[in-house]
Amino acid sequence: MAVDWYTTGALVVLAAWLLWKYLSWNYGYWQRLGVPCIEPSVPFGNFKDLFLGNKSPLESFEEIHRRFDGEPFCGVYRLRQAALFVRDAELLRQMMISDFASFHDNNNYVNEDQDPIFARNPFFVKGTRWKKSRSRLTPSFTASRMKPMFVLMKEVCDTLVRVLEQEGPEAMPDGLEAWRLCMRYTTDVVSSCALGVTGRTLEDKDSVLADMCRRLLAPTFMTNLKIAVAFTSPTLADVLRIRIMPLDVHNFVYKWVTETVAQREQGNVQRKDYLQLLVELKARGYLDTEGQGPVEKSTFTDMDVVAQVVTFMLDGTHTTATAMSFALYELALHPDIQHRLRENLREAVDKHGGQLGYDSINECTYLDMVLSEVLRLHPPIGHLEKKCTAAYPMTTASGRAFTVQPGTAVVFSIAGIHRDPRYFRNPDVFDPERFSPDNKDPTSMVAYMPFGLGARTCLGQRFALSQVKMGVACLVLNFRVCTTPRTPMPLEVDPNSFAKAAKGGMWLGFQPLVHL
Numbered sequence: 001m002a003v004d005w006y007t008t009g010a011l012v013v014l015a016a017w018l019l020w021k022y023l024s025w026n027y028g029y030w031q032r033l034g035v036p037c038i039e040p041s042v043p044f045g046n047f048k049d050l051f052l053g054n055k056s057p058l059e060s061f062e063e064i065h066r067r068f069d070g071e072p073f074c075g076v077y078r079l080r081q082a083a084l085f086v087r088d089a090e091l092l093r094q095m096m097i098s099d100f101a102s103f104h105d106n107n108n109y110v111n112e113d114q115d116p117i118f119a120r121n122p123f124f125v126k127g128t129r130w131k132k133s134r135s136r137l138t139p140s141f142t143a144s145r146m147k148p149m150f151v152l153m154k155e156v157c158d159t160l161v162r163v164l165e166q167e168g169p170e171a172m173p174d175g176l177e178a179w180r181l182c183m184r185y186t187t188d189v190v191s192s193c194a195l196g197v198t199g200r201t202l203e204d205k206d207s208v209l210a211d212m213c214r215r216l217l218a219p220t221f222m223t224n225l226k227i228a229v230a231f232t233s234p235t236l237a238d239v240l241r242i243r244i245m246p247l248d249v250h251n252f253v254y255k256w257v258t259e260t261v262a263q264r265e266q267g268n269v270q271r272k273d274y275l276q277l278l279v280e281l282k283a284r285g286y287l288d289t290e291g292q293g294p295v296e297k298s299t300f301t302d303m304d305v306v307a308q309v310v311t312f313m314l315d316g317t318h319t320t321a322t323a324m325s326f327a328l329y330e331l332a333l334h335p336d337i338q339h340r341l342r343e344n345l346r347e348a349v350d351k352h353g354g355q356l357g358y359d360s361i362n363e364c365t366y367l368d369m370v371l372s373e374v375l376r377l378h379p380p381i382g383h384l385e386k387k388c389t390a391a392y393p394m395t396t397a398s399g400r401a402f403t404v405q406p407g408t409a410v411v412f413s414i415a416g417i418h419r420d421p422r423y424f425r426n427p428d429v430f431d432p433e434r435f436s437p438d439n440k441d442p443t444s445m446v447a448y449m450p451f452g453l454g455a456r457t458c459l460g461q462r463f464a465l466s467q468v469k470m471g472v473a474c475l476v477l478n479f480r481v482c483t484t485p486r487t488p489m490p491l492e493v494d495p496n497s498f499a500k501a502a503k504g505g506m507w508l509g510f511q512p513l514v515h516l
């Protein structure tokens with residue numbers, strides 16, 4: 001049969017044109033509403049560098065925040081999806097706190113069949129299911145339930161010091177990669193506080209547990225790509241059967257947690273840890289709210305227990321290891337601040353019988369100031385994405401009214417707001433004094449949101465701060481943290497990182513202090 005080249009050519013051109021039309025048909029959306037936006041390009045919209053793996057999500061969103069200087073919000077396109085990008089801290093508070101009913105869902109998606117564990121993480125749960133899950137878990141994170149965990153954290157801190165006394169000097173002149181070190185610490189703290197088991201990842205950095213925790217949300221180009229596709233187009237994610245958690249990691253954690261639960265149930269073992277609360281929740285269907293409100297009974301399965309342990313393992317290790325390693329980095333770069341912190345910590349510890357723990361940590365205001373500034377300059381979660389759940393009227397800067405339609409993604413850059421000179425003077429400078437109780441500027445405090453804002457604010461904030469403060473305090477009290485020839489200066493963000501990470505690693509030296 002003779003090939004009709006004209007017809008074939010015409011069909012190819014038509015198919016290409018239809019594809020181009022399909023990918024770009026939404027690109028006039030913001031212009032039509034009079035919302036300022038950047039010209040998008042097929043097929044990536046305004047996120048070409050993110051999809052090609054040249055920039056991390058944190059940097060991509062921060063860059064857009066900077067580009068729209070003077071605008072309270074703008075429109076962006078990710079692939080074909082039109083999203084409203086909010087740049088104004090007051091407006092964000094209005095939308096996410098006062099008008100929460102219009103934005104109660106996060107703009108994310110995981111397929112429940114492919115990722116049953118992630119699908120139960122409160123971060124991914126939507127609507128009334130989220131409300132139920134949040135109220136079921138909130139009692140596990142009260143201050144009174146956190147206090148006994150300081151004793152467990154201190155045990156891990158002692159191991160950290162012991163291990164570092166051996167590894168630190170051996171690793172010179174390059175020093176140690178601080179994120180991995182902090183990840184070993186946070187993994188051991190979380191294993192101890194959440195599961196009541198000794199993680200031993202500090203003693204054995206190549207342990208299976210350390211590997212599994214790192215891979216729960218492996219910072220790779222493929223992970224970022226899968227997340228970007230799933231968040232932008234759930235239908236495409238379903239068709240491609242996208243799974244975010246690797247299958248071997250899923251199988252490992254499921255077996256590990258259910259076996260531990262069975263041991264507790266059979267042996268009637270009682271411990272004061274998070275898993276015990278979940279076992280109680282599974283048995284009774286509710287947790288004691290310590291007088292905080294009425295209790296509602298619900299079914300809590302083995303998969304629910306596994307999912308909540310993984311939520312703790314994932315959210316409790318990666319973000320906190322990031323915060324802790326950036327704190328050590330800034331302290332290495334600012335020896336004067338490190339010295340002052342050490343003096344303040346010594347005073348607080350002396351005041352409490354030489355014990356590093358709940359009381360001395362809460363006593364040390366300067367530690368709180370340093371950490372607050374670290375979380376401002378280096379928020380581990382650089383941007384957030386919400387979904388409009390009820391039509392929301394707005395007005396452009398030029399006075400034109402429009403409505404944010406249900407289903408529209410509403411995004412904002414925490415990193416961008418935290419470095420916006422409207423809210424923080426000399427925003428790129430590391431200066432803990434901003435958070436001194438006498439200096440706190442109310443305008444800055446409105447814009448400070450490392451743990452998010454509103455009813456969906458981070459559930460583990462108390463635990464996170466306790467864990468990072470204990471880790472930083474024990475290191476500063478026992479070592480001089482310093483830069484080495486391999487320390488990244490200036491620091492470049494790893495384009496594959498989801499939570500902020502330094503490209504090439506965060507190399508730092510730890511010189512043991514002589515205690516007289």
Ligand code: HEM
Pocket residue numbers: 121122123124134311312315316317319320323379380381384450451452453454455456457458459460461463464465
């Ligand atoms: C420095 C460490 C951490 C940072 C910076 C951080 C930050 C955040 C942020 C920005 C959000 C989104 C809040 C929003 O949507 O407004 C969030 C949510 C969440 N975080 Fe954290 N987090 C940290 C540690 C932890 C820890 C240790 C846990 C658990 C033990 C945890 C559990 C959660 C959960 C369950 C949510 C979802 C809450 C919901 O949607 O209801 N986080 N976190």
